[in-house]
Amino acid sequence: MSENEIACLYIVATPIGNLADMSQRAIEILQSVDVIAAEDTRHSGFLLQHFAIKTPSVSLHDHNEQQRSETLLTRLQQGESIALISDAGTPLISDPGYKLVSLVREHGIPVIPIPGSCAVIAALSASGLPSDRFSFEGFLPSKQGARLQTLEKLATDTRTLIFYDSPRRLQSTLIDMVTIFGEERRVCLARELTKLHETINTKPLAELLDWVSNDPNQQRGECVLLVEGAKQHQDASEVEVNRVLNLLLKELPVKKAAAITSALLGVSKNNAYDMALKLQHKD
């Protein structure tokens, strides 16, 4: 058995790129448990081989988690110890494992975290954006309508907002962010963390979009986007004006959209008109 005499489930973080980030404790736990539940056993085979870990593994992924969790619970109840790993980083963070952990805890079996790499935390720590309050939002919806709606709900949030994104969608995500958060909101793109081409760049949204659009290399690899929260008062109303204008401009001409926004939110007609023109030129 492992470092602890009672059978338990270990949640083991693995590197997000650089194998030197694997902790000594993670290696020892993976060597000593009876079985490793891995998101993809073939993918993790490379990592386990690198650290001379010979423990057998079984798969636990989005499609078999319910049923596999029951089997693993039985093994824990029989006194075996189990470690859960995902393809990279910390399990359960935009990765499978939630059903297993809640089931195991419901049955009074200890669940022990073995902390380590996690892209959201690594990105936040180096972004230069406020880190005292943040909200991890995972992946945005892939359909544009749903993505805009999600962003709209977050537009006045004052916390730093953190998203995982795929390089294929990065440019569309940034375009939608400019629409909802405005051109000036600061955003950090943290790409290929801990790897050879690691890039961490924080700029106003419009500038970052420009940079990414003109450099195809920035649209490769894995990435995290961090958006500065809305400013406490003043920007919250600006964000609201943008939000209402965006909705109205889908159905109405600029002048009408501006007049309705002005009546609804009490901003001057001229201001609403200027903001509506800006938004329209972005499309």
Ligand code: SAM
């Ligand atoms: N569990 C992982 C963690 O702890 O960060 C996240 C798994 S999630 C399926 C994969 C996403 O995490 C990627 O699409 C990317 O957004 C982010 N990610 C993972 N590794 C990264 C890296 N080295 N650099 C930047 N982002 C990374």
